[in-house]
Amino acid sequence: MGMITVEHLSKRYGGRTVVDDVSFTCPPGTVTGFLGPNGAGKSTTMRMICGLTPPSSGTATVCGGDYRRLPNPGREVGLLLDAGAQHPGRTGREALLLSALAMGVPRRRVDECLDRVGLSPAAARRRVRGYSLGMRQRLGLAQALLGDPRVLILDEPANGLDPEGILWMRGLLRDFADQGGTVLLSSHLLREVEAVADRLVVIGGGRVVAQGSRDELLADSGALVRARDPQALRAALDRAGLPVRATTDGGLLVGAEPGAVGQAAADAGVALVELRPAESAGLEQMFLTLTAGGDVRKDGK
Amino acid sequence: MTVDSTVPPRATARTSAGRSSGTAPSDHGRPSLLRLTVVELRKLTDTRSGFWLLVVIALLSAGIVTVFVLSVPDGDQRFDNLFAAAQIPVGLLLPVLGILLVTSEFSQRTLSTTFALVPRRHRVVLAKLAAGVLAALAAVVVCLATTTVGTLLATGDGATPGAWSTSAAAILGSAVFLVVNMLMGIAFGLMLHSTPLAIVLSLVLPVAWSVLGELVTRLRSAAEWLDIGTTTAVLVEPPAAGDLTAGQWARLAVSVAVWVGVPLVAGLVRTARREVS
Numbered sequence: 001m002g003m004i005t006v007e008h009l010s011k012r013y014g015g016r017t018v019v020d021d022v023s024f025t026c027p028p029g030t031v032t033g034f035l036g037p038n039g040a041g042k043s044t045t046m047r048m049i050c051g052l053t054p055p056s057s058g059t060a061t062v063c064g065g066d067y068r069r070l071p072n073p074g075r076e077v078g079l080l081l082d083a084g085a086q087h088p089g090r091t092g093r094e095a096l097l098l099s100a101l102a103m104g105v106p107r108r109r110v111d112e113c114l115d116r117v118g119l120s121p122a123a124a125r126r127r128v129r130g131y132s133l134g135m136r137q138r139l140g141l142a143q144a145l146l147g148d149p150r151v152l153i154l155d156e157p158a159n160g161l162d163p164e165g166i167l168w169m170r171g172l173l174r175d176f177a178d179q180g181g182t183v184l185l186s187s188h189l190l191r192e193v194e195a196v197a198d199r200l201v202v203i204g205g206g207r208v209v210a211q212g213s214r215d216e217l218l219a220d221s222g223a224l225v226r227a228r229d230p231q232a233l234r235a236a237l238d239r240a241g242l243p244v245r246a247t248t249d250g251g252l253l254v255g256a257e258p259g260a261v262g263q264a265a266a267d268a269g270v271a272l273v274e275l276r277p278a279e280s281a282g283l284e285q286m287f288l289t290l291t292a293g294g295d296v297r298k299d300g301k
Numbered sequence: 302m303t304v305d306s307t308v309p310p311r312a313t314a315r316t317s318a319g320r321s322s323g324t325a326p327s328d329h330g331r332p333s334l335l336r337l338t339v340v341e342l343r344k345l346t347d348t349r350s351g352f353w354l355l356v357v358i359a360l361l362s363a364g365i366v367t368v369f370v371l372s373v374p375d376g377d378q379r380f381d382n383l384f385a386a387a388q389i390p391v392g393l394l395l396p397v398l399g400i401l402l403v404t405s406e407f408s409q410r411t412l413s414t415t416f417a418l419v420p421r422r423h424r425v426v427l428a429k430l431a432a433g434v435l436a437a438l439a440a441v442v443v444c445l446a447t448t449t450v451g452t453l454l455a456t457g458d459g460a461t462p463g464a465w466s467t468s469a470a471a472i473l474g475s476a477v478f479l480v481v482n483m484l485m486g487i488a489f490g491l492m493l494h495s496t497p498l499a500i501v502l503s504l505v506l507p508v509a510w511s512v513l514g515e516l517v518t519r520l521r522s523a524a525e526w527l528d529i530g531t532t533t534a535v536l537v538e539p540p541a542a543g544d545l546t547a548g549q550w551a552r553l554a555v556s557v558a559v560w561v562g563v564p565l566v567a568g569l570v571r572t573a574r575r576e577v578s
Binding site: 053070102 | 329330331332336337339340343344347348349350351405409410411413414415416417418419420421574576577578
């Protein structure tokens with residue numbers, strides 16, 4: 001049972017399919033990383049979940065129902081879809097006050113949330129026009145937290161945050177999930193989410209190309225191996241019938257257990273410089289292929 | 302060890318708000334229309350542009366009363382004449398305020414937040430209309446205030462006969478006039494989603510129609526019913542401001558249906574469907 005359930009969601013604009021039969025669920029108490037290169041359909045999927053974009057087909061439910069039927073959605077679902085979507089002539093605090101007023105949460109909650117995201121009272125009194133992207137992200141996050149929601153849906157929240165800010169945000173999202181909340185956050189950078197996400201949904205060209213728990217996805221991504229003599233290694237792997245998925249800087253990414261790779265190298269008498277589970281290198285490689293416009297498909301579990 | 306595999310162990314720990322993390326239906330009520338109207342009224346005033354537009358409207362109303370007091374023959378400097386004058390700039394700028402109340406949400410992309418908090422979009426529109434009506438009524442009060450001050454200054458000597466003559470009809474007429482202007486702005490904003498387009502068309506189209514009605518004889522009777530400039534003028538023009546005959550009320554109703562009702566319905570349809578980015 002998921003707090004967010006997406007089933008066969010598709011979106012077409014004219015003849016162009018932007019989101020193609022996307023399905024996934026986000027269970028309570030977890031952080032789901034929604035990964036994909038820019039233009040993969042992440043934002044469109046998130047907007048369809050929140051009823052801002054009508055889907056061409058398929059359904060999405062949040063907290064057990066259609067988002068648009070939630071009586072007071074701000075109290076259930078915290079959204080950060082576009083940090084730039086704030087009136088530049090309003091102060092940060094005023095933007096939050098408007099939302100608090102609409103949701104019916106007390107004013108002190110505004111100051112609590114501002115404090116929680118690290119926007120000082122002085123910064124909150126300034127107009128959004130003068131905010132950096134990082135400050136806008138913090139303001140957007142404060143807005144998302146305002147209604148004390150059970151679900152957070154965040155589109156590229158790490159954009160514009162400095163490394164320290166990214167670290168801080170990870171802690172915040174981890175705490176939120178550890179208290180039973182559900183988080184869906186998108187990113188185009190694997191590194192950004194792999195540290196915090198329990199589950200990953202990878203999307204490319206509008207389709208889900210991989211999904212599952214982070215550990216599963218990272219575990220079966222093969223081995224990274226390096227030898228003094230790369231050609232000999234390559235030949236050894238080919239002889240053993242192990243698929244070489246890609247080459248990285250001097251090394252090979254192999255779709256097999258490190259043990260099998262080591263055995264193949266030993267059988268051929270090839271001396272290795274490095275051999276380890278590929279972990280994120282495998283996903284990263286898939287990611288690069290996606291970004292390059294390639295068509296990869298890896299069935300999740 | 303028995304662990305319910307469908308619930309991650311962490312999920313049991315949520316205690317902060319004493320709420321379960323299940324998918325039970327929410328106990329949070331829908332925001333009332335009154336609350337949403339308060340939000341929309343606040344949006345009218347809480348940006349720099351909105352605030353200054355309100356100030357400019359009040360200043361223009363005061364300014365035109367001042368000009369009137371300085372330039373018009375003493376005998377005509379009566380409350381009813383000044384009141385009519387005070388409303389001219391207000392009637393002109395209120396639609397702009399109404400347009401901005403809608404279109405600034407599109408241009409500043411705040412609409413995704415607004416509709417995310419209130420997914421039943423027609424309720425947002427209703428709240429904007431209610432806020433528009435209240436703002437227009439406040440504008441009536443502003444006009445009454447500037448007129449009162451103007452009349453005091455102009456007729457302080459007590460020499461002008463009937464200086465304070467006014468009627469409930471004139472005030473009612475003013476309220477209807479300003480509310481109609483405001484709602485027309487909101488309706489055009491809602492239909493066109495663009496500030497410059499809505500401002501230009503809401504100003505130009507009625508005038509164009511009026512000119513057309515003058516030029517083309519066969520359109521003249523239709524123009525009489527549909528020229529919102531003419532049908533609303535009787536609401537404010539002294540000496541019998543707001544004192545409309547049944548036929549004049551009927552014409553007003555028809556022209557309002559066309560210039561406010563039609564764009565409002567078109568705008569509701571368009572806004573209810575449109576993808577918000």
